[in-house]
Amino acid sequence: MAKVSKPLKVNLLFIGNSFTQRNDLPGLVAEMAEASGVKVTCELISAGGASLRAHWNAGRAAKAIDSGRYDYVVLQEQSTLPVKNAKRMAENVRLFDTAIKKAGAKTVLYMTWARKHTPEAQQAITAAYRDIGEELGALVVPVGRVWQRFRAQYDELELYDRDESHPTVAGTYLAACVFLTGLLKEDPRGLEVGPDSITKQERSRLQSVAWKHSRRR
Numbered sequence: 001m002a003k004v005s006k007p008l009k010v011n012l013l014f015i016g017n018s019f020t021q022r023n024d025l026p027g028l029v030a031e032m033a034e035a036s037g038v039k040v041t042c043e044l045i046s047a048g049g050a051s052l053r054a055h056w057n058a059g060r061a062a063k064a065i066d067s068g069r070y071d072y073v074v075l076q077e078q079s080t081l082p083v084k085n086a087k088r089m090a091e092n093v094r095l096f097d098t099a100i101k102k103a104g105a106k107t108v109l110y111m112t113w114a115r116k117h118t119p120e121a122q123q124a125i126t127a128a129y130r131d132i133g134e135e136l137g138a139l140v141v142p143v144g145r146v147w148q149r150f151r152a153q154y155d156e157l158e159l160y161d162r163d164e165s166h167p168t169v170a171g172t173y174l175a176a177c178v179f180l181t182g183l184l185k186e187d188p189r190g191l192e193v194g195p196d197s198i199t200k201q202e203r204s205r206l207q208s209v210a211w212k213h214s215r216r217r
Contacts, residue, residue, distance in 0.1 A: 008039060009039045009040070009041065010033070010038060010039070010040045010041075010071050010072070010184065011040075011041050011043075011069055011070045011071050011072075012026065012029070012040060012041070012042045012043070012070065012071070012072050012073075012074060013042075013043050013044075013045070013061075013064060013065065013069075013070040013072070013073045013074065013105075014026045014042060014043070014044045014045070014046070014074045014076070014110075015044075015045045015046075015052070015055050015061045015073065015074065015075055015076065015096070016044075016045075016046055016050070016074070016075070016076025016077075016110065017046055017047060017048055017049055017050045017076065017078065017079075018046070018048050018049070018166060019076055019079055019110075019112050019166065019167070020044065020046055020074075020076045020110065021044065021046040022161075022166050022167055022172060023167060023168075023169050023171075023172035023173075023195075024172075025172050025175055025176060025179075026042035026043070026044045027042065028172060028173065028176040028194070028195075029042060029176045029179045029180065030042045031193050031194075032176055032177070032180050032186075032188060032191055032193055032194070033180060033184055033186065035191050035192070035193045036180065036184070036186040036187070036188075036191065037186075038184055038186060040184070043064070043070075045060055045061050045064060049078065050078065051077060051078035051081055051092065052075055052076075052077050052078070052089070052092035052093065052095070052096060053088070053091075053092045053095075056092065056095050056096065061096070062096075062099055065096070065099045065100055065103050065105065066099065066102075066103055067103075068103045068104060068105075070103070070105045071105060071106065072105060072106050072107075072108045072139075072183065073096070073100045073105050073106070073107060073108065074108040074109075074110050074141070074183075075093060075096055075107065075108065075109055075110065076110040076112060077089050077092065077093070077112070079112050079113075079115075079165070080115075080121075082124060082125045082128035082129065083114075083121045083124045083125060083128075086124065086127070086128040086131070089128055089132070090128070090131070090132040090135070093107075093109065093132045093136065093138070094132075094136070097136045097138060106138075106139065107136060107138035107139070108138065108139045108140075108141060108183060109129050109132070109133050109138050109139070109140045109141065110141055110143060111125065111126065111129040111130075111140055111141060111142045111143050111144045111145065112125065112143060112144050113125070113143065113144035113147040113148065113159075113171075114144065114148075115164055115165055116160045116164035116165070117164055119148065119151075122144055122145070122148050125144050126142070126144060126145050129142075129144075139182070139183065140182075141178055141179055141182040141183055141214070142178065142182065142213070142214055143174070143175045143178045143179075143214075145213065145214075146174065146178050146209060146210055146213045146214050147159060147171070147174060147175075149209060149213050150174060150205075150206070150209045153209065154205055154209075157170055157202050157205065157206075158170065158171075159171035159174060169195045169197050169198060170198055170202060170206065173194055173195060173198055173203070173206055174206045174209070174210060176188075176194075177206055177207050177210030177211070177214075178210045178214040180210070181210050181211050181214045181215055182214040182215070185215075187211055188207040188210055188211060189204070189207045189208055189211055190207070191203075191207065
């Protein structure tokens with residue numbers, strides 16, 4: 001069987017808020033991808049607490065998409081909106097998806113995680129992302145689902161920051177591993193790049209859970 005060559009370069013645009021910006025998730029994805037042999041360039045459009053509708057109305061994100069510079073556009077909705085109003089979230093994603101497809105790119109949905117004190121909300125978050133992803137043929141990167149699996153298996157490594165909402169460095173690293181696996185189809189296991197604050201053993205656990213639970217089937 002002929003070996004499938006890796007793409008020389010992948011251009012990503014991330015659109016979201018502090019869940020994407022915290023600990024520089026796009027930069028970590030690019031660093032890990034490069035260690036896997038894939039050149040990834042990432043750009044981020046972020047605003048604190050912003051919903052996708054706020055980004056759409058601001059115009060900057062739509063203008064960037066229209067430039068046609070990107071292979072994938074990653075959409076991260078305001079973290080509680082999938083629970084409070086999944087219909088509204090779906091409307092927001094549809095707005096972007098039309099523009100993304102017109103520009104020749106692929107829509108990617110960044111499934112986030114539930115607040116630490118309301119883990120039961122993950123079911124609604126997962127369903128909201130899954131349903132609109134299936135409707136539009138978008139790729140869903142299941143960070144929130146993998147996050148839940150990791151916490152069930154390893155409770156000594158904290159993924160939540162002190163506000164019980166945003167990610168610690170370990171939480172962002174897990175998200176990056178899921179993007180590497182779910183979007184770029186690269187195996188994060190064994191990669192030695194990453195924040196110095198995460199030990200080799202912790203890194204290995206995060207990589208393994210991401211690989212096991214986020215591969216596209």
